[in-house]
Amino acid sequence: MHLLLVEDDPMLAAAVCERARQAGLCIDHARDAPAARVALVDHAYSAILLDLGLPGESGLVLLQGLRAAYDATPVIVLTARGQMSERIAGLDAGADDYLVKPFDFDELWARLRAVTRRSEGKAVPVLTCGDVRLDLATQRVTRAGTPVTLSAFEYRTLLVFMERANRIVTRAQLETLIYGDGSDIGSNTVAVFIHQLRRKLGERIIETVHGQGYVLRKESA
Structure with missing residues (x-):
């Protein structure tokens, strides 16, 4: 244990x-x-x-x-x-x-x-977007069945988007959800994590909505 x-x-x-x-x-x-x-x-x-x-x-x-x-x-x-x-x-x-x-x-x-x-036996959901799969029980992410290694903050960023698929998430919301209130966050930190997720999971997985924020489209991957 x-x-x-x-x-x-x-x-x-x-x-x-x-x-x-x-x-x-x-x-x-x-x-x-x-x-x-x-x-x-x-x-x-x-x-x-x-x-x-x-x-x-x-x-x-x-x-x-x-x-x-x-x-x-x-x-x-x-x-x-x-x-x-x-x-x-x-x-x-x-x-x-x-x-x-x-x-x-x-x-x-x-x-x-x-x-x-x-x-034992409790069902824990698996979140999916196209061929990207996030297992909440094991915190394991795969793309087309292949494991993808993410940092702690990359994982949190992806989780935020997959839980809010097809909904626009602002940068301020992302900062609060990923870091909590009161954290000293660099101006481009969130953008860096999103860039890394696009590199590892596909350029189209997270879309930039200019002037509003970002969105993960369920049909994208």
Whole structure:
């Protein structure tokens, strides 16, 4: 089992990672939402242990984004917020289970086993555009059956377009969806990613709509 822990408290994170490794589990640690997104692009995790009280973007927003992107990875919310409303918000956002800090590690491992068992057999969509295929479960992209290697940000850019096929996406929308709010983004960064996607997946896959933004046409490839 390969886990991702998203937790900003260094002492708690160190304790969870140590106990996980003692239990024979593989675990990675991300201290905030942006770091978690990068890790999720690079790896397919068995489950995510998610703190709600992250610095900057909350864990709740991260969870909502994962589910909106059809990421069905099981999520257990770890939070010091004991109010019932917070627990309900986490479950409504797509969490599979929750534990209130401090928690017993044996109970955490048992809940992990339970949510991963329940997740088996869940259908995760595959997005397609012509001969380009994006598998949301494995985050694997192919063109005409041939694997295509994308960087983390290239993958996110493609995902944004494929989820919004035939709809114009502005540069400002792209920046927010790919990087989140408050990022320092170069003026031509988005254009560079789009250029790379065209080079790897076909010049016609993303069309420039002058004065408005970009669009991925479903019939294109």
